[in-house]
Amino acid sequence: MLFSVFVSFMVTPWAAVRLLHRSLTPQRAYRNLFARGPFKRRVAEKQPAPHSAHHHETWMDRLYRRIMRPLIVRPVYRYGFLCGVTLLLLASCMLVPLKLVMVKMLPFDNKSEFQIIIDMPEGAPLEQTAAVARDIAEYVRTVPEVTDIQTYIGTASPYNFNGLVRHYFLRRGGNVADLQVNLAPREARTRQSHDIAKAVRPNVQAIAERFHARIKVAEAPPGPPVLQTLVAEIYGPNYSRQMELARQVRDIFDRTAGVVDVDWYVEDDQTKYVFAVDQEKAALNGVSVAHVQTTLQVALDGMNTGLAHFPKEKEDVPITLRIARAQRSSLEDLKAIKVQGRQGNSVSLGELVRIEEVVQDKSIYHKNLMPVVYVTGDVAGAAESPVYAMLSLMPGVGAIKLPEGYAFEQRLTTQPPTMEKFAMKWDGEWHITYEVFRDLGIAFAAVLVLIFMLVVGWFQSLKTPFVILAAVPFSLIGILPAHWATGAFFTATSMIGFIAGAGIVVRNSIILVDFIELRLTQGMPLAEAVVDAGAVRFRPMLLTAAAVVVGASVILSDPIFQGLALSLMAGEVASLLLSRMAVPILYYLLMRR
Missing domain, CATH: 3.30.70.1440 (Multidrug efflux transporter AcrB pore domain)
Structure with a gap:
């Protein structure tokens, strides 16, 4: 910003004098170069005040003057125009409560993947979870845009944004499964990834309901x-x-x-089965409580007994001792396990424990x-x-x-x-959306206060800043209808675009007000000065808006930054057309007395 100020005040005037000498006489170049600052009074004394510049006007300027003069002179037209602008602003803002423009934190992105999270009831066997995942995968393969699927059963898929944010990487157990669905590149398909995920959800949900499972179709990133x-x-x-x-x-x-x-x-x-050891029976058979616990642990979970060293393995292989699955699959199997007492006698666990069923x-x-x-x-x-x-x-x-x-x-x-x-x-x-829009609103209000203070210091007036800042909401007349017309969400990037565009809107208003006061110092009547400002200063305002539109158009097709582009483009066009007429009228109403 500081470098651009240096260029506009130093390089641009010098380049204009050097490069535009064929179209400007030295006297005109001198007057244009020193028309501000300490040289303004000296130049004004040498040159009579230009009350008009009609000989340089285009048909657009002449049309503007023909429209603006009745608005300035006739109160009915003047107040009718201001009421019309106010109604347009209110109608644009009503698009939000009417749900014609949806407010959202971030729009849906167009990625090449999405994820299906499967949760079976706790206690479901791994084989049943695998059957659910297999049926869902077979259906998803029928979607034309799907290229391949990875299935993870009993464990989490590799780390990704979903896993880190939603704690999916912690999922373990026989009742969980993940399906990583990969799509064709975005150039090779017409539907966005969100539309594909939204389309497969009902059928995937129907498959999951047959097995009493709950599924989540998670897009990457999910927001x-x-x-x-x-x-x-x-x-x-x-x-x-x-x-x-x-x-x-x-x-x-x-x-x-x-x-x-x-x-x-x-x-x-x-259901949880608690093996409560009858300590009296255990003592009579010479079996300790710790011995019973160790036996059950070996039977159910196994016990690491050492390491096996194989010449072809890079690392040692742990040796786990565990009873065969066929001998530990029911309570009767566990009760039949023998425990050796101190006297060398063998006694079954069923004789030493009391089994309690709890939740x-x-x-x-x-x-x-x-x-x-x-x-x-x-x-x-x-x-x-x-x-x-x-x-x-x-x-x-x-x-x-x-x-x-x-x-x-x-x-x-x-x-x-x-x-x-x-x-x-x-x-x-919702909570992130509230915090983001709240913080952006507070920052925007603070910026408006700072702009108000700067304008008060520059123009030495408490009225002028209200005229300049009144044009800021005009951009909403373009922003909200543009989001409605394109079906886009009003997101955090849209809000950022509105705030960024407000700076350009204020700049245009300052250009108009500053030119009006320049004309007033040259002796031009107030009614003519406000009209002349909108006619003469329209070209730089138009070029600024055109530069914003062209610059923002390159991100218009991006799903994330579409709101930013719409806010900048539509907001600048609307504020350009309305502030060119509203700001001079408001200035005339405040300063005519």
């Missing part, structure tokens, strides 16, 4: 670094009651249209030292933004009745301060 697109966190004083409330919330997720891949961080009930304890998750139950989901309906899915879910969640006698509180941005009452916090992509 912001969150656990899932939709996350409901249930807090409270009793973890069992938290799980009951989480089950109700999960059922609401399942019933809500557009919410898919619903799951929760609670294991299914698993295995479930995992307890914590967030900021508070016990929490997570309910997760994704969005894949007409409104693929978590904000609108939350609006559909909140009435159902709010209708949950607590026997404790108080309302089930829903919090949007912060955790409950205590665990005394049951409450729920919305998290996931």
Whole structure:
């Protein structure tokens, strides 16, 4: 920025004098070069004030003057134009609550892969999980854009963005599986990866339901670094009651249209058999409790007894001692295992233990030292933004009745301060979206305050900055309809484009106001000065907008930066057309007295 200022103030005037000498006389070049600063008064004394420049105008300038003069002179036209601009701005902003423009943190990218996560009920055998993965893989192979599939059963797939953010790399056990689906290059297919993933989800879900499995179709990258697109966190004083409330919330997720891949961080009930050693019988048979524990550990988990050294192996191979699977597959098999006492006698485990059937304890998750139950989901309906899915879910969640006698509180941005009452916090992509747009809004407000202070210092007026900054919202008249026309999400990159374009809008307004005041110092009447500014300074404003449009057009086709391009292009075009007329009118209204 500093280098561009140096070029515009030093290099450009020098180059204009040197290179444009054929089209400019030395006197005109001198006057154009020193028309500002300490030389302005001296040059103005030598040259009469140019009240008009009609002999250099184009048909666009003449048309502009013909339109602007009635707007300045006639109050009906003037206020009618300002009311029309205000209505356009309100109508553009209404596109968001009407869901014609969707607000989202980041748009969907077009990658060459996606992932299918399979979760069987806890305790399901590895063979059944493999059968589910095989059936899903056979269906996915029928999709034309799919080139190959890797299946990982009982373990996690190699590290990727999904695994790091959503903790998939921690998955282990016979009830889990991952399918890594690779697609053809984007140049060789017409559908984006998001459309393909969205299309295969219903059939994959139907296959999973036959086996009572839950699946998640995860795109890479899935978006912001969150656990899932939709996350409901249930807090409270009793973890069992938290799980009951989480089950109700999960059922609401399942019933809500557009919410898919619903799951929760609670294991299914698993039967656990506790072998309680009868110490009196064990003592009579000369068997210690530790001996019984070691025998069961060897039978079920095995025991490393040493290392085998093979000449063709790079590393030593561990030797694990374990009873054959056929002899440890049922309780009767385990009860028949013999244990040797101190006197050399053999006694079966069934004579020494008492088997108790209980439910295995479930995992307890914590967030900021508070016990929490997570309910997760994704969005894949007409409104693929978590904000609108939350609006559909909140009435159902709010209708949950607590026997404790108080309302089930829903919090949007912060955790409950205590665990005394049951409450729920919305998290996931919504929380990141809220924080990003909140921080961008605060930064934008701070920038506007700084611009206001700078303009006040430069123009020595408290009225002028309001005229200059009034043109900033005009860009929304172009930005929001452009997102609606192209079907694009209004994302964080769109907001960044709006903020970046606001700087150019302010620059155009400053150009107009500065030229108006220059004409006023040269003796031109206010009504003529405001019209003359829009006519004469339109060309640099037009060239600036054209440069922005051309520069942003190269990223218009990118899925991530499309919002940035739309905001810059449509915002600059709209503000150029409207600020050229609105700023002079507002300046005239404030300064005419």
